Amino acid sequence: MTLDILAIDPGQFHSGVLTLSDGVVREVSHEYDNRALVRAIVNRNVKVVIEDFTPQGQMTGHSVVDTCKWVGRFQQHFLDAGYDTTVMLRAEVLDLLVPGLHQIESEWRAEKKAAQSRGEKPPAKPNRDKHLWHAILEMHGGESAAKKGGPLYGVKSHARSALALALALRMQQAQGQPATSQTPGQGRA
Numbered sequence: 001m002t003l004d005i006l007a008i009d010p011g012q013f014h015s016g017v018l019t020l021s022d023g024v025v026r027e028v029s030h031e032y033d034n035r036a037l038v039r040a041i042v043n044r045n046v047k048v049v050i051e052d053f054t055p056q057g058q059m060t061g062h063s064v065v066d067t068c069k070w071v072g073r074f075q076q077h078f079l080d081a082g083y084d085t086t087v088m089l090r091a092e093v094l095d096l097l098v099p100g101l102h103q104i105e106s107e108w109r110a111e112k113k114a115a116q117s118r119g120e121k122p123p124a125k126p127n128r129d130k131h132l133w134h135a136i137l138e139m140h141g142g143e144s145a146a147k148k149g150g151p152l153y154g155v156k157s158h159a160r161s162a163l164a165l166a167l168a169l170r171m172q173q174a175q176g177q178p179a180t181s182q183t184p185g186q187g188r189a
Helices: 034-039 062-080 090-097 101-117 128-139 158-174
Strands: 004-009 014-021 024-033 046-052 084-089
Touching (some): 014 034, 014 158, 024 158, 034 062, 046 062, 046 158, 090 158, 101 128, 128 158
Parallel strands (some): 004 046
Antiparallel strands (some): 004 014
């Protein structure tokens, strides 16, 4: 029996939450109250995956700091409750689900540099979320998957990020890659 995956895309006050069961989206909430989530009783046969942050070398506002705190709270809550809990960086999700993204961004950087050297306006940076959602749609049969009656109907906003987390974890498991499970305060290797 495979474990269901409870995926959480944390936010400052609300989070995207999604349950994936045997590859099928079962429960979706793009605005789940964070305080309610840590009090929720969750099925024991679930693996929890939480999106984590990567420092970007930019100034950080209160909303990002608050969201980072929720990552730790969720992780601690589910670990303390005995759940198999993993944190996953957005970069890991992108690498697994959109393997060609590095090439797309590399080509964009070359085009940008060439345009700047000619004194032209550089092209727009590729939208990672757009590429990620397109890859997810392709995994589920194309654009019709998000339409009424499709398997991804109603998955929007933060729930899309939660779905990406769940699919990336499932893919990681299928490939036999170790999850980045860690105890709070342990840090990354």
